[in-house]
Amino acid sequence: MSTRRSFLGSATAAGVMAGLVASPAAAEDGSGPSPAGGPGARRARAREAIVAVNSGMRSHYAALKSELITRLSPVLVVQNDARGGRFTLVHEDTQESLHPVGEVFELAKSVSHVPLGVFSIIAPHLSDRIPNLPGADRIDPHDLAMVAFADAAATDWITPLRQYADTLAAARRQLGRAGLPPELVASCAWVLDRALAFIEASAAARSFDIRSFEDFSHSVHAGIRTNMRYAAEAQIAGVRGLLRKWRARIGEEAWQDLYTVVLSQWATSELNQNSIIIRPCMNPAKVATHLIDLPAAEPLSDPVFVALDNLARIVQDNIAAELVFPSDRAAADALKGPQDLLADEILDQLGAPAPAPVPAPAPAPAPAPGTASYVAPAGAGRGTCPVTRTAPAPRQDGTPHGPGPR
Template structure:
């Protein structure tokens, strides 16, 4: 019969054996239960990890049920037309693009310099030129982008094809039904790009300086287009929000959740979030307006939005119940901060206070580049 004393004795003997490189005298390699130490450890690992698997299964079940109950919710998928808006309320669903087409046309022409850049960028010199603002160009970033080098002519054909696209658009400006001032600004941008392309193709070369000169010439036209795009978006989104607010009623609107899906590059001060924010309940907007960046537009944006929203909503309640004595930990569970962030920052800070080396440090004794600013104090 195995007693607590004999078990502890066996464990101690096993530890000694591991230190000396072999089993203790009179003991079998398999241990008292006949199972070798490695399989026992694996079995223990699996049993403990099963606890987390069980949690995740129940967490997923709760989330799945909650997804079907979330209401009212507006999901916004940012796109070239100003955003596709979906309202979910009490089992009903409506999706549409509320922004007028002036937005899409203004943005389309304003993206011309970026289109030209995308073709020529791999063929630029990887040396930072002596230009105003050159210090803002990261030399390594430039080296990564300009991977083909200035000697290649692979840019000529695609640039000429893009010029044909620009020429076709320019011919149709008068027929597009856009404001006269925007016709002028679009023409300015298109003509500037076509001029840059003509010169580059004729010379068989270009450089960062010539592209910068082109960008400066067309910037005024881009600013005009941005004005019309902004006006169209504000009018379209605010008009839709007023209509939906009237439909679902003030009581429901006060609890509105809004999830705006965007790419990382536009996830801070996102155009639709800016317009929506003042239309929501100010007491809840901080927790009910969620900007959700993604690498690429999801195939089912509404499901992705609801899946993330369900996590947020159930974590809001879990945080106060799971961590009732630690407000900082509760806030971490309720927000985008990782629960271990506080502890990691504490440990990294302690290492530096002790003068311990750290593999990510730049130079000896340099302080960690991350601070705990903005993280609530414990207790």
């Protein structure tokens, strides 16, 4: 566990003045500075004085944010990753980071991603002819052309596909020694065996098509669903266990004000797996405003600082909105949310209809029988986080249940 004032101090201080708007120094026509006493120079100085107003605001705003970052508490920062998420608790002047999810999560998902691995190798060589597959009408021809950019007749996909097959074969040989539940071993073996068969047949024929790949991916779907079930169980157990531990440590009074920032890629930012688990463990009166899903384009080098920096903006904007625009609820809501303040005016001038309002977050699911939901401060951290799920229906064909690549 480390203190965070030293951890954040240099980063926040260095960032206070960064990104301020530069003042215009050249003449408006771009030909260079005007004579000192000319109309162009006077106009440039006037505009510099006006722009300085915004620069000053940004400087003071950054200073407030920099100080607020060191004071935010308690904050849970979740960085989604292949291991189920790196969780960091920031409380007062300390922070602790852990990976709470058991290894079964990563192992089950690793094998579940096999079809996506195969697809990534062969995709550039897919032709633009779409057979009569389910959902074929949902494929944008232009998107397909962007992905299938290589010569469909080329065979340079064979070598990387065989190399990937070597990786799959090594995993298949070691599968029985990994200490996994028998049902999970069976589903992983099914996926790996079907993938190896597809690769061997395609490489031997020096040919493949969308139909043959679809036949392969369909054949492993049941195994992947089984893997998803095991991965979800491991993630729920690990995350809930850690949250109970941290909740008891900081106490119910602090927990009811918990902020949570979940960092993820855009593709998983809605209904994010960790957000779903965390939501019912937070104070239901504040979860709509205190649970923040923050998409990021790439894995971050300093996820905790990025989370706290964005959270500081949100918190200070929430307060500023009600004090700066006390009589204009629409403007206040724009300042304290993801909407740009100019959005309504631009929509009006363009004659465009306003987008449908963002629906309010769904209420937390009802507690499962025998569990307790959020507990008031007297609960001393003993409340559990309710999670309900439906077991998959048994299959009639005897094939194992089984995960999509997320």
